Amino acid sequence: MVKSVVNPWEVTGEVNYDKLIRDFGVKRIDKDLLNRIKSITGEIHPMLRREFFFAHRDFEPILDQYEKGNKFFIYTGCGPSGPLHLGHLGTWMFTKWLQDKFDVEVWFQFTDDEKFLFKQKSYEEIQKWTKENMLDVIALGFNPKKTHFIVDTWHANLLYPEAIKFAKKITFSTVKAAFGFTNDRNIGEIFYTSMQAVPAILPSVLAGKMIPCLIPLGIDQDPHFRVARDVYPKLGYPKPAILHGKLLPPLKGMEGKMSSSEETGAILTTDDAATVKNKINKYAFSGGQKTTEEHRKKGGNTDVDVSFQYLKIIFEPDDKKLAEIKRKYESGEMLTGELKAYLIEKINAFLKEHQKKREEAKGKVEEFLFSR
Amino acid sequence: MVKSVVNPWEVTGEVNYDKLIRDFGVKRIDKDLLNRIKSITGEIHPMLRREFFFAHRDFEPILDQYEKGNKFFIYTGCGPSGPLHLGHLGTWMFTKWLQDKFDVEVWFQFTDDEKFLFKQKSYEEIQKWTKENMLDVIALGFNPKKTHFIVDTWHANLLYPEAIKFAKKITFSTVKAAFGFTNDRNIGEIFYTSMQAVPAILPSVLAGKMIPCLIPLGIDQDPHFRVARDVYPKLGYPKPAILHGKLLPPLKGMEGKMSSSEETGAILTTDDAATVKNKINKYAFSGGQKTTEEHRKKGGNTDVDVSFQYLKIIFEPDDKKLAEIKRKYESGEMLTGELKAYLIEKINAFLKEHQKKREEAKGKVEEFLFSR
Numbered sequence: 001m002v003k004s005v006v007n008p009w010e011v012t013g014e015v016n017y018d019k020l021i022r023d024f025g026v027k028r029i030d031k032d033l034l035n036r037i038k039s040i041t042g043e044i045h046p047m048l049r050r051e052f053f054f055a056h057r058d059f060e061p062i063l064d065q066y067e068k069g070n071k072f073f074i075y076t077g078c079g080p081s082g083p084l085h086l087g088h089l090g091t092w093m094f095t096k097w098l099q100d101k102f103d104v105e106v107w108f109q110f111t112d113d114e115k116f117l118f119k120q121k122s123y124e125e126i127q128k129w130t131k132e133n134m135l136d137v138i139a140l141g142f143n144p145k146k147t148h149f150i151v152d153t154w155h156a157n158l159l160y161p162e163a164i165k166f167a168k169k170i171t172f173s174t175v176k177a178a179f180g181f182t183n184d185r186n187i188g189e190i191f192y193t194s195m196q197a198v199p200a201i202l203p204s205v206l207a208g209k210m211i212p213c214l215i216p217l218g219i220d221q222d223p224h225f226r227v228a229r230d231v232y233p234k235l236g237y238p239k240p241a242i243l244h245g246k247l248l249p250p251l252k253g254m255e256g257k258m259s260s261s262e263e264t265g266a267i268l269t270t271d272d273a274a275t276v277k278n279k280i281n282k283y284a285f286s287g288g289q290k291t292t293e294e295h296r297k298k299g300g301n302t303d304v305d306v307s308f309q310y311l312k313i314i315f316e317p318d319d320k321k322l323a324e325i326k327r328k329y330e331s332g333e334m335l336t337g338e339l340k341a342y343l344i345e346k347i348n349a350f351l352k353e354h355q356k357k358r359e360e361a362k363g364k365v366e367e368f369l370f371s372r
Numbered sequence: 373m374v375k376s377v378v379n380p381w382e383v384t385g386e387v388n389y390d391k392l393i394r395d396f397g398v399k400r401i402d403k404d405l406l407n408r409i410k411s412i413t414g415e416i417h418p419m420l421r422r423e424f425f426f427a428h429r430d431f432e433p434i435l436d437q438y439e440k441g442n443k444f445f446i447y448t449g450c451g452p453s454g455p456l457h458l459g460h461l462g463t464w465m466f467t468k469w470l471q472d473k474f475d476v477e478v479w480f481q482f483t484d485d486e487k488f489l490f491k492q493k494s495y496e497e498i499q500k501w502t503k504e505n506m507l508d509v510i511a512l513g514f515n516p517k518k519t520h521f522i523v524d525t526w527h528a529n530l531l532y533p534e535a536i537k538f539a540k541k542i543t544f545s546t547v548k549a550a551f552g553f554t555n556d557r558n559i560g561e562i563f564y565t566s567m568q569a570v571p572a573i574l575p576s577v578l579a580g581k582m583i584p585c586l587i588p589l590g591i592d593q594d595p596h597f598r599v600a601r602d603v604y605p606k607l608g609y610p611k612p613a614i615l616h617g618k619l620l621p622p623l624k625g626m627e628g629k630m631s632s633s634e635e636t637g638a639i640l641t642t643d644d645a646a647t648v649k650n651k652i653n654k655y656a657f658s659g660g661q662k663t664t665e666e667h668r669k670k671g672g673n674t675d676v677d678v679s680f681q682y683l684k685i686i687f688e689p690d691d692k693k694l695a696e697i698k699r700k701y702e703s704g705e706m707l708t709g710e711l712k713a714y715l716i717e718k719i720n721a722f723l724k725e726h727q728k729k730r731e732e733a734k735g736k737v738e739e740f741l742f743s744r
Contacts, residue, residue: 113533113536116536116540117536117539123533123537152532153529153532153533153536154529155529156528156529156531156532156533157525157527157528157529159528160485160524160525160528160532161495161525161528163560164485164488164525164560165488165495167489167558167560167561167563168488168489168558168560170558170559171555171556171557171558171559172544172553172555172556172557172558172559173555173556175559176555181544183543183544184543184544184545185543185544186539186540186541186542186543186544187539187543187544187547187562187563187566188535188536188540188563188566189539190559190562190563191539191559191560191562191563193559194560
C-alpha cells in the first residue's frame with residue numbers, strides 16, 4: 001500500500017479514515033449523534049448514515065445552541081482552479097441538505113487567492129474558473145436569500161483586516177508543521193491559511209454578535225482549521241464546529257481523491273452523456289472478476305468497485321436498492337457492465353438537470369455575491 | 373562603536389552610510405545628478421545639497437522620462453503605530469518639495485497592517501494612530517488634488533489582489549535573508565513585504581498604462597524594495613526608482629534613529645513649546661565641552677551635536693546662517709545653551725504653525741483618501 005498523505009494540497013495513497021480520526025484528533029459521528037440530528041431534521045442524509053460524513057469537531061455544542069433557538073451558519077468553500085467534478089458536488093449537496101433542514105445561512109468562500117498562489121496558473125485563469133465554479137454551486141439549489149458568496153480577492157476589504165488578526169498569532173513553525181512547508185514556499189502560500197480562517201467569524205463580525213459556525217468539509221481541509229482553532233478563542237470567538245467528509249475516490253481506484261488535474265480520474269459537471277459513459281466504462285476501477293464466468297462464480301468486490309462507491313456515496317440514496325445491487329454484484333448475479341450502465345444512467349440523469357440549472361445560474365450570480 | 377543594524381524594524385548603532393551604499397548596492401547622488409535635478413527644479417533642496425538625501429536607485433531614467441514629458445508619481449508611506457516625530461516630517465517635507473517642483477501625484481500608503489503585525493499593539497490602537505498620523509501628513513501642505521492616501525486594511529480590495537502576485541514570486545528563504553526573519557515570525561510579518569510592494573504599480577494598474585514610480589524613503593526601508601525590485605519586471609512593470617534619505621538621529625546622540633517608542637528620544641509633532649524646550653535642553657546630546665571655559669577654549673564638535681544636526685537637516689535652510697553657527701560653535705564663540713536656544717526657537721515656530729494646520733486638517737481627510 002502506498003503511504004497515504006492527506007493535506008489540503010495533496011491526497012495520495014489509500015486513505016485510512018480510522019487513522020485520520022486518531023491523527024487529526026477528531027471524533028467519530030456515532031449513533032447517538034445521528035439520532036440527535038434526526039430528532040431535528042426528521043431524517044438522516046444518506047451521506048451520514050453511510051458514514052461518508054463520518055467525523056466531527058464540536059458538533060454537539062452547535063446542536064445545544066440550535067435547540068435553544070440560536071441558529072448557526074454554515075461556512076464552506078471552493079478552490080477555483082479548474083472545472084468542478086462530482087467530488088466537489090457531493091460535499092455541497094450535503095451542505096445544501098444541512099441548509100434546508102436547519103434553515104440556516106451558508107457563507108461560501110471562493111479561495112481564488114489560494115489557487116493562484118499554489119498552482120502554476122495565471123491570475124486571469126483563476127478568475128475565469130471562479131466565475132465558472134459559481135454556476136455549479138448555484139445550480140445545486142442553495143437558497144439565494146440565505147447564501148452568500150465571498151471571493152477572497154473581491155472581498156479583501158472584509159477578509160484581510162480579519163486575516164491579519166489570525167496571522168499575528170500563527171508562526172511559520174506552526175504552518176511548517178501542519179502543512180509540511182519548506183523555506184522555498186512562497187510567502188503568499190505561507191500567509192494563506194489566515195484567509196481561510198476568517199469566514200468562520202465574518203458573519204459574527206458583521207452582525208456584531210456571536211453566531212456559531214459549522215464547517216462541512218472534506219477531511220483533507222482539516223489542517224487549516226487545526227491551525228486556526230487555537231486562535232479563535234484568543235480573538236474572542238468560539239471554535240467553529242466541523243463535519244468531516246471522506247473524499248470521493250477517483251475513477252482509477254480507491255487511492256487519492258477525485259481531482260480535475262487528472263484527466264481520466266474525474267467526471268466533470270460539464271461532461272456530456274457520451275463522455276460520462278466513456279469515462280465510466282473505460283476508467284472506472286472495477287471490483288469484478290476477469291471473466292464473466294469467474295464473476296458469475298465468485299462475484300465482485302463492492303469495497304473497491306468505484307462505480308458501486310459512487311452509487312453508495314451520491315447516486316443511489318435508496319438503501320433498499322443499494323442493498324439489492326450490493327447483493328447481486330457480490331453474488332455474481334450482476335455483471336460489471338450492468339453495474340456501470342446503472343451508474344451511467346444515474347449520473348447522466350443528474351448532470352442533465354444540473355447542466356440545465358447551471359445555464360440558468362448565469363443570470364443569478366449577483367444575487368449570491370455578498371455585498372453590504 | 374556598537375555594531376550597526378539597519379532594517380525596516382530595527383536601526384541600532386552609528387549608521388555608516390558609506391557602508392550602506394556598498395552593502396545595499398545603491399548609488400551616491402553626485403554633483404552631476406544634483407545639477408540635472410536643478411535644471412528642472414531651479415533649486416536644490418537643502419536635504420539634497422547637504423547630503424541628507426544621499427543615494428538612489430534608477431533616478432536617471434525617471435528624469436529621462438520626465439524630460440520627454442512622461443511624469444512619474446511619488447510613492448511614500450507612514451507606519452502608523454504612535455505619534456509622529458520630526459524624523460517622519462523631515463522625509464515628507466522633502467517629498468512635498470518634490471511634488472511641488474515636479475508637479476506630480478503622491479500616493480501615500482498607511483501601513484496599518486504592518487504596524488499591527490510587528491508591534492505589540494491592538495488593532496484598534498493602530499487604527500487610532502492611522503487617523504492621527506494622517507493629520508500630520510495633510511498639515512505639511514501636500515496638494516489635495518494630487519495626493520492619495522491608501523490604508524492597507526481600508527484599501528485591501530485594491531492592494532491584496534496585486535500583493536499576491538508579488539507574494540507568489542517571493543519565498544520565505546528570500547525574506548529570511550533580507551530581513552533576518554526566523555521561523556518564529558508570524559505569517560503576517562512574512563507576507564507583509566508584498567503589501568508594501570504594491571503602491572509602486574497601483575497607479576499604473578488603475579490607469580491601465582505604465583507610470584514611472586519614484587520612492588523617497590529612509591534607507592532603513594530599502595530592504596523591502598530590494599526584495600520586490602526583482603519581481604516588478606516579472607510582473608511586467610519597470611523597477612521603481614528610489615531616493616534614499618539618512619535617518620534623523622534621536623535626541624540622545626548619533627546612534628540609531630529618532631523613534632516615538634523611546635520617550636526621551638523624539639520631538640513629537642504634538643509637543644508644546646515647553647515640552648520641546650525641556651526635551652532639547654535636557655536630552656539633546658551636546659558636542660560642547662564640559663565647562664564654559666573649556667568650551668570657549670576648544671570649541672564644540674558639530675558632527676556629534678544633535679542640535680546642530682537638526683538645524684542642518686531641517687531647521688536652518690539658509691546655508692550662510694548654518695555656516696556661521698558652525699564656525700561660532702566650533703570656535704567656542706557660541707555656547708551649547710545658545711545653540712540649543714536657537715534650535716528651540718526654530719522648532720517651536722515650526723510646530724506652532726504645524727499644529728495649527730494639523731487642527732485644520734481634521735476636516736480634510738476625506739479629500740485625501742483614495743476612492744474610485
